[in-house]
Amino acid sequence: MTYNQIVRMQKMTTKRVRGYRHPPSRPRKALKVSARQHAAQLIEEGRVTTRDLELIRALIGVGMLTRQQIQRLFFNNHAKMAANRLARLYQYHFLDRSSYWLEDMGQEGFEPCYIYTIGAVGLETFALRMGVKRGDVPYTPGRYTLTREDHFLLHDLQISEMFTRMRVDTVGYELVWFNEMAAILRQGEDEVVRPDGTAVLMGGKEEAAFFIEMDRGNTEWGKKVAAYERARVQLPWRQTLRVDGWQPTRYPGVLCVVPAALESAVRAHIMERQPETRFYVKSWERFLLTDIFTGWYQVGVGPVATALLEG
Numbered sequence: 001m002t003y004n005q006i007v008r009m010q011k012m013t014t015k016r017v018r019g020y021r022h023p024p025s026r027p028r029k030a031l032k033v034s035a036r037q038h039a040a041q042l043i044e045e046g047r048v049t050t051r052d053l054e055l056i057r058a059l060i061g062v063g064m065l066t067r068q069q070i071q072r073l074f075f076n077n078h079a080k081m082a083a084n085r086l087a088r089l090y091q092y093h094f095l096d097r098s099s100y101w102l103e104d105m106g107q108e109g110f111e112p113c114y115i116y117t118i119g120a121v122g123l124e125t126f127a128l129r130m131g132v133k134r135g136d137v138p139y140t141p142g143r144y145t146l147t148r149e150d151h152f153l154l155h156d157l158q159i160s161e162m163f164t165r166m167r168v169d170t171v172g173y174e175l176v177w178f179n180e181m182a183a184i185l186r187q188g189e190d191e192v193v194r195p196d197g198t199a200v201l202m203g204g205k206e207e208a209a210f211f212i213e214m215d216r217g218n219t220e221w222g223k224k225v226a227a228y229e230r231a232r233v234q235l236p237w238r239q240t241l242r243v244d245g246w247q248p249t250r251y252p253g254v255l256c257v258v259p260a261a262l263e264s265a266v267r268a269h270i271m272e273r274q275p276e277t278r279f280y281v282k283s284w285e286r287f288l289l290t291d292i293f294t295g296w297y298q299v300g301v302g303p304v305a306t307a308l309l310e311g
Helices: 035-044 050-062 067-074 079-091 102-107 120-130 153-168 221-234 260-273 284-289
Strands: 006-009 095-098 115-118 174-178 185-187 190-193 197-202 208-214 253-258 279-283
Touching: 035 120, 050 067, 050 115, 050 120, 050 153, 067 079, 067 115, 067 153, 079 095, 102 153, 115 120, 153 174, 153 197, 153 208, 153 253, 153 284, 190 221, 221 260, 253 260, 253 284, 260 279, 260 284, 279 284
Parallel strands: 208 253, 253 279
Antiparallel strands: 006 174, 095 115, 174 197, 185 190, 197 208
């Protein structure tokens, strides 16, 4: 049995509270038993909650989350409650964390705080509770190291922010998130296009699906647009994005978040290709300041006057 790479997230109520910086916790002790044995012990003693497992499910979807993102997703935006529980999960080796990137996070518009990813015990706990082998959980620890040498980290945090906003800012919808591996559109064994993720919103007035592209200035937009167009024409994307019997009737639009300095150039590169695929562009800076579904510019059309889910 394998665990599906599609992550289904339920809507949760949120409220606003003031920011909170958790003080450094005590050093973490090394495990005295194997990660699997410790996971079994945590389960037997009832020290793992449903929320803890949903956090692991979210981390399978995006790889890493900041403490501030986690508190918005799972703790009703209550910073102290989140920090206290995360400190305990870190001590369990359920989660790993890092604070190497605080200055860079602040420069990118994130609240400087710990970044969390799945620990060895968390992975084993999830596998045991889901009844699958550890190797069947679609998560590669080496991909998310949280070290200074992790050159994808800030890009990954942008994906995490998109995921977080997709979940907490969409009222009345259930989010089904395809992680970067599940989102790949292939022709046979060949990879045609690899979105940073795919979001399917279900249960509202209408279902909607979007491909996600978070660009930090390294995307070759001519090639990227051509790849999405090829996938639209040649690939069975409806079957790839099928969820519980539902499948999109319209090729998903692409939400493109780009540096402000490159926004005009990205629009022009996409426009040159005159794609039939719908591309929506927003700067990262404006993305942080606006609602998830407003403030977009549709290439070839202009500013989107209404929220995307209303169009």
